[in-house]
Amino acid sequence: xxxxxxxxxxxxxxxxxxxxxxxxxxxxxxxxxxxxxxxxxxxxxxxxxxxxxxxxxxxxxxxxxxxxxxxxxxxxxxxxxxxxxxxxxxxxxxxxxxxxxxxxxxxxxxxxxxxxxxxxxxxxxxxxxxxxxxxxxxxxxxxxxxxxxxxxxxxxxxxxxxxxxxxxxxxxxxxxxxxxxxxxxxxxxxxxxxxxxxxxxxxxxxxxxxxxxxxxxxxxxxxxxxxxxxxxxxxxxxxxxxxxxxxxxxxxxxxxxxxxxxxxxxxxxxxxxxxxxxxxxxxxxxxxxxxxxxxxxxxxxxxxxxxxxxxxxxxxxxxxxxxxxxxxxxxxxxxxxxxxxxxxxxxxxxxxxxxxxxxxxxxxxxxxxxxxxxxxxxxxxxxxxxxxxxxxxxxxxxxxxxxxxxxxxxxxxxxxxxxxxxxxxxxxxxxxxxxxxxxxxxxxxxxxxxxxxxxxxxxxxxxxxxxx
Numbered sequence: 001x002x003x004x005x006x007x008x009x010x011x012x013x014x015x016x017x018x019x020x021x022x023x024x025x026x027x028x029x030x031x032x033x034x035x036x037x038x039x040x041x042x043x044x045x046x047x048x049x050x051x052x053x054x055x056x057x058x059x060x061x062x063x064x065x066x067x068x069x070x071x072x073x074x075x076x077x078x079x080x081x082x083x084x085x086x087x088x089x090x091x092x093x094x095x096x097x098x099x100x101x102x103x104x105x106x107x108x109x110x111x112x113x114x115x116x117x118x119x120x121x122x123x124x125x126x127x128x129x130x131x132x133x134x135x136x137x138x139x140x141x142x143x144x145x146x147x148x149x150x151x152x153x154x155x156x157x158x159x160x161x162x163x164x165x166x167x168x169x170x171x172x173x174x175x176x177x178x179x180x181x182x183x184x185x186x187x188x189x190x191x192x193x194x195x196x197x198x199x200x201x202x203x204x205x206x207x208x209x210x211x212x213x214x215x216x217x218x219x220x221x222x223x224x225x226x227x228x229x230x231x232x233x234x235x236x237x238x239x240x241x242x243x244x245x246x247x248x249x250x251x252x253x254x255x256x257x258x259x260x261x262x263x264x265x266x267x268x269x270x271x272x273x274x275x276x277x278x279x280x281x282x283x284x285x286x287x288x289x290x291x292x293x294x295x296x297x298x299x300x301x302x303x304x305x306x307x308x309x310x311x312x313x314x315x316x317x318x319x320x321x322x323x324x325x326x327x328x329x330x331x332x333x334x335x336x337x338x339x340x341x342x343x344x345x346x347x348x349x350x351x352x353x354x355x356x357x358x359x360x361x362x363x364x365x366x367x368x369x370x371x372x373x374x375x376x377x378x379x380x381x382x383x384x385x386x387x388x389x390x391x392x393x394x395x396x397x398x399x400x401x402x403x404x405x406x407x408x409x410x411x412x413x414x415x416x417x418x419x420x421x422x423x424x425x426x427x428x429x430x431x432x433x434x435x436x437x438x439x440x441x442x443x444x445x446x447x448x449x450x451x452x453x454x455x456x457x458x459x460x461x462x463x464x465x466x467x468x
Contacts, residue, residue, distance in 0.1 A: 002253045004228075006030045008447055009248045009257040011236045011272070014042025015433050016422045017263030018221035019071070019440025020447075025224070027448045032255055033225065034248060036235035036390045040222045042264075043391060043423075044433065046213030052337070052379040053213070053330055054298045058395070058433050061208040064194050065434030067441070068217075072210065075220045079208040083327040086310045088202075089369045091317035093160060097369055103200050105316060107160050114161035121155065122165070122187075122196040131191040132427035134184055135405045144405040148186045149178035163318040168199045171323045173431070174398050175292025175343040182401050189398075192430035202314055202326070211331045214433060235390075238273040239418065244454060246417040258454070259447045262420045263440070266397045266411070267291055268390065269420065278415055285410055288403035289424075291393025294343040295350065296383035297322065297362050304329050304336025305373045313338060315369040321346055322365040338374070340366060351384070358382070396431030397424040414450075419443050 008024050010017045013035035021031045039045070045056040061068055061079055072079065087099040090106055100106040104115055129137050137143065143151075148169060152162040169186045170178040190196040198204050210216060222230055231253060238249040239260060246260040262269065266289045277283075304327060306313045313327035325340035342350055342362065350358050359380060366374040385394040399407065411425055421443045426435025 004032060004253060004255045006032045006255055006257045007451065008032075008259045008261065009034065009246065009255045010261045010263055011239075011248065012042060012263035012422070013037075013040040013218065013222060013230060013232070014263060014422065015044060015218050015221075015436035016440040016443070017042075017261065018218050018225075019437045020261050020263060020444040021229070022221050022224055023441055023444035024447065027444070029448070029451070031225075031229060032257075033222075033230045034234045034236050034250060034253070034255070035230070035232050038233050040230070040232070041215045041218040043385065043394070044215040044218055046215040049298070049381045050379045052298075052300045052335070052381075054337075054381055054383075055209075055213050055215070055328075056296070056298075056381075056383045057215070057385070059209055059214050059328075060206045061210065061214075062193075062198075062205050062432075062434075063207055064198065064204075065429055065432060067429065067437040068432075068434040071217060071437055075217065077216055077220070078211045080211055080331045081208055082206055083304070083307070083329060084203055084312045084314060086307065086312040088312055088314040088316070090315070091320050091368055093163075093319050095319070095368070099311070103197075103202075105164055107164065111158055111160045114156055114158040115164055118152070118156060118161060118165045119196055119200060122190060126187055126190045126196050129184075129187045129191040130427075131188060131430065133409065134188040134191065135408045137184065137187070140184055140405050143184035143187065144182045144402050146183045147179045147401065148181055148183050151183045152178070164316075167316070167318040167323060168196070171318065171343045171346075172341070173199065173395070175294040175347075175394060176398065177344045180344075180400070181398055182404065184404050185398050188404065189430065192426065192428055192432075192435065194428075202324075206326065209331070217433065236272055238275060240275045241416045241418050243416045258417065258451060260418050261443050261447065262418060263422055263443070265291065265391065265393075265422055265424050266420075267392055281407070281410055282415060285403075285407040288400050288407055289397040289411075290400070291386075291391075291397050292344065292395065293347045293386050294341055294394045295347050296385075296394075297325075297340040297342065297366075298328070298337060298379070298381045298383070299340075299363070299366065299374070299377035300335050300337045300379040301373070301377050302335060306336070306338075306370050309371070311370065313370070315340075317369075320365050320368060321350070321361055322369075325366060325369060335378070338366060338370070338377075351386075414446070419446060
């Protein structure tokens with residue numbers, strides 16, 4: 001067993017962990033990052049599938065994501081606009097594809113007006129919600145007990161309007177059915193993006209992409225670490241902790257440090273053994289958070305044929321298997337790529353099918369939007385993050401009914417020498433790379449402050465109560 005000493009040990013080499021590592025090194029603290037996977041990036045992953053480059057995980061950059069934009073500039077990474085010229089497509093409950101422009105789906109004048117009214121109502125509530133502390137809303141306890149779909153039903157008798165408004169939060173963001181989370185959780189999701197209107201505006205929330213893929217952010221951050229400061233394929237099995245020191249164990253290495261940052265999704269906290277056990281309310285907290293479920297579908301064609309038909313490829317429908325899809329063609333490529341998403345209960349059903357049948361149904365859904373040419377891609381791939389051992393869902397953890405007010409503030413608090421954080425715990429940029437960077441910066445600043453206030457001492461060579 002190899003033993004190392006650092007000021008800070010970081011669990012997880014995603015955007016949060018690597019951002020924190022870079023900030024801590026700038027503060028002249030020694031760090032090591034321990035990563036379970038054989039790669040860096042966490043839920044960011046760019047890979048070649050059958051010769052085609054795909055962003056298997058997160059990929060988009062929006063104008064409000066200033067922390068991400070600053071990081072891209074610092075790392076010298078270029079961006080390009082998502083293709084959006086032409087008409088969008090909406091499929092209503094009648095199964096008919098309709099072309100449109102703008103943000104409101106062509107669902108008939110009364111339903112369109114009702115969608116706009118519900119968006120305005122949600123924008124009012126979001127403006128009252130602090131994304132850093134939604135549990136402080138004057139009606140937080142009430143809002144956290146009401147399922148989002150039940151609240152929508154109280155506001156409108158128009159089922160199609162309700163289905164479309166629910167889509168923006170449920171299928172498109174939290175990737176859970178709208179009965180599975182509260183109105184307060186929905187308000188947090190929208191507040192983290194600035195407004196509910198921002199979530200409705202695909203040209204805003206899905207504005208740009210990074211040339212070569214967004215995984216370049218963690219890859220370039222990792223390059224700044226020393227050769228001995230990043231260990232891949234090293235899942236942390238135990239953290240022995242006290243108020244002033246911690247020892248992290250892997251199968252091959254132990255690291256003694258003054259602080260630890262656990263920069264993984266909350267659903268993975270329990271993969272680590274804690275000695276002593278975490279406080280009881282931390283155990284409870286973890287039982288009330290879960291990730292959603294989504295299949296990200298990539299289909300590449302010889303050309304972006306939809307552009308010849310005057311389509312942007314932006315498509316939506318709460319009634320289709322693929323609830324949203326976009327032009328996802330890579331910068332400088334002549335091929336055309338569509339990306340689509342199947343989430344929550346629809347993904348449940350789809351994942352019980354054989355792969356060939358699953359592919360057939362997904363392509364049939366894409367063909368409803370774009371016509372029969374969508375049925376024959378040259379390359380096809382499904383990103384199933386629920387099957388990833390070190391992720392187990394997407395896009396981020398959210399609370400069950402009542403959980404946000406009970407445990408939301410607690411998730412931000414340190415436990416002795418341990419601090420926890422990821423994009424799942426972000427305020428602005430919640431569940432996005434921007435949020436991961438913000439959390440990484442915050443955790444690093446908290447560690448620097450806590451160490452500056454603590455007595456100067458070498459890193460512990462043995463864990464509390466025993467040997468490593």
